[in-house]
Amino acid sequence: MNDGGQRTFGPLGRVLVIIPTYNEAENIRPIVARVRSAVPEAHILIADDNSPDGTGKIGDELASGDESVRVLHRQGKEGLGAAYLAGFRWGIENGYGVLVEMDADGSHQPEELPRLLTALKSADVVLGSRWIPGGRVVNWPKYREFISRGGSTYSRLLLDVPIRDVTGGYRAFRKETLLGLGMDEVASQGYCFQVDLAWRAVKAGFHVVEVPITFVERERGDSKMSQNIVFEAFWRVGAWGVGSRVNRISGRRHN
Template sequence: MNDGGGRQFGPLGTTLVIIPTFNEAENIKAIVGRVRASVPAAHVLIADDNSPDGTGKLADELTVEDDQVHVLHRKGKEGLGAAYLAGFRWGLEHGYGVLVEMDADGSHQPEELPRLLTALKGADLVLGSRWVPGGRVVNWPKSREFISRGGSLYSRVMLDVPIRDVTGGYRAFRRETLEGLGLGEVSSQGYCFQVDLARRAVKAGYHVVEVPITFVERELGDSKMSRDILVEALWRVTTWGVGERADRIRGRRKG
């Protein structure tokens, strides 16, 4: 976690909570309602990947009931990273000062969002962390906890980033941070997308803070985690880590 160097941070501006969806008809109304109750001033953007279960239609109904809810209809399922990148672009184009990543299934509790936003007053990026003191997971099998903890540890060591929960997806960014991360160069998905943004933020010198959260396993709908996502994460993290080490070695030789 960077210490911020004693610098002053500007006002936050309006918050946009981006919620990517694919087949989340059972969850979308409840999660949007909880966000609006927890942070009434925040706006919500539902980025739906043309869900065949009718999630997009339900999202449209929410926009009629609440003018602080918006929908971004996408052509099809292109992955978590692509959905967030589209949501970031939409939010930046519409002038939001804070952009939040949040899952649709309730695993990221909206009631904890005020604490992330409070921490963002003195940071460039705030991560909701399961693996710092006070953080925890609920209803996870030990095997999944082992994979998640191991993935964060491997990423932290390989990429030399001082973040305990590198793969977590509950995050609050200042718009200036996103604008400085080179989003046009990001092509990774899933776990790997989260690792990629975290490493970019650290390497760019942004002040990154981790806030403990309670991660609750979804009760409704199906998890989007897959073997392909895990394999991509392992391959990309290894490639980035080896590449960065090679660059440092070449730099020392030239020096």
């Protein structure tokens, strides 16, 4: 991980919290209210994948009464990665300097966002981490913790990234960082999307910082976690790791 050295970091600029949604009608009002309370100056973009339960309509109602809330209506369920990438592009095009990833279900506590933003003043990317001292999970079954810890360890070892929580999804990026990650080349989803962005940031030499968070299991609605998401992360990360090692070996042979 780049330690930042003696770099000088510029001002953060306007903050946009991107909240991807699919069938989060029970959760979207509370999470928007908590974000507005925790960081009143931040704006919110609800990226809704045409939720059948009317989440997008609720988002429109919130936006009609609060100019700090916007809704990005997408045509269908295309996955977490695609929703975030669309949100990043929208935010960059509309002049935001900081783009934040946040789940709609309350597992990422908005009350901890000020800590991430403070850390971003001297970093390029800040990751909310469950697996560093001070971080923890609440109300998670053991198998979920095993998958998450195992996924982070697997990714860290295969990709040689010094990040403890590689799969976490509570993150704050500077605009310039996202522009330097090659977003047009990202096609991964779920856990794998988060691993992909973290790995790209490390490879590009950006200063990546982890801050501890408390991750709280959702109380309402259904988790979007599936076997397909876990399998995608397993094989993609494996392929990236092998490819990276082959490239390094081939480079040595040609030197």
